[in-house]
Amino acid sequence: MVAPANADTLCWQFLALHHMAGAEPSRLVAEAGVTHRVWEKGGAPVVEQWLLEGFPHGYPRHPLPPAAAADPFVRPAPVDATRALLGFFGLAAGEAREAASTREALLSASP
Numbered sequence: 001m002v003a004p005a006n007a008d009t010l011c012w013q014f015l016a017l018h019h020m021a022g023a024e025p026s027r028l029v030a031e032a033g034v035t036h037r038v039w040e041k042g043g044a045p046v047v048e049q050w051l052l053e054g055f056p057h058g059y060p061r062h063p064l065p066p067a068a069a070a071d072p073f074v075r076p077a078p079v080d081a082t083r084a085l086l087g088f089f090g091l092a093a094g095e096a097r098e099a100a101s102t103r104e105a106l107l108s109a110s111p
Helices: 004-017 068-071 081-088 093-108
Strands: 025-033 035-039 044-051 059-061 073-075
Touching: 004 035, 004 044, 044 081, 059 081
Parallel strands: 059 073
Antiparallel strands: 025 035, 035 044
16 A cells, blocks of 8 residues: 555556546445545456555555564555455466466476
8 A cells, every 4th residue: 555645646647658647437436444446448447546544554465364464564454455456467366376386387497
């Protein structure tokens, strides 16, 4: 998470990159202190923004994995940033593990 003003600036930059400057979000969901905005082009999301009210600087996880408990910047939240990122890029958690495994196998293969 970054400050809301910085998140807005990032959104405007990516919207301009996709020739969508000034566009309104295609989807907006706001509930229980979480605002999720999505800008789509051709039916596909090109920019997403998640705002978590009162959330300090850090990486939001839900549920918080046990290994993250010692990391001061991985914080419990009502949404999970990892799942949101995987979803944005069209990867399910299993597909992401498979892609990582394939990538590791390719990198460790001898010529």
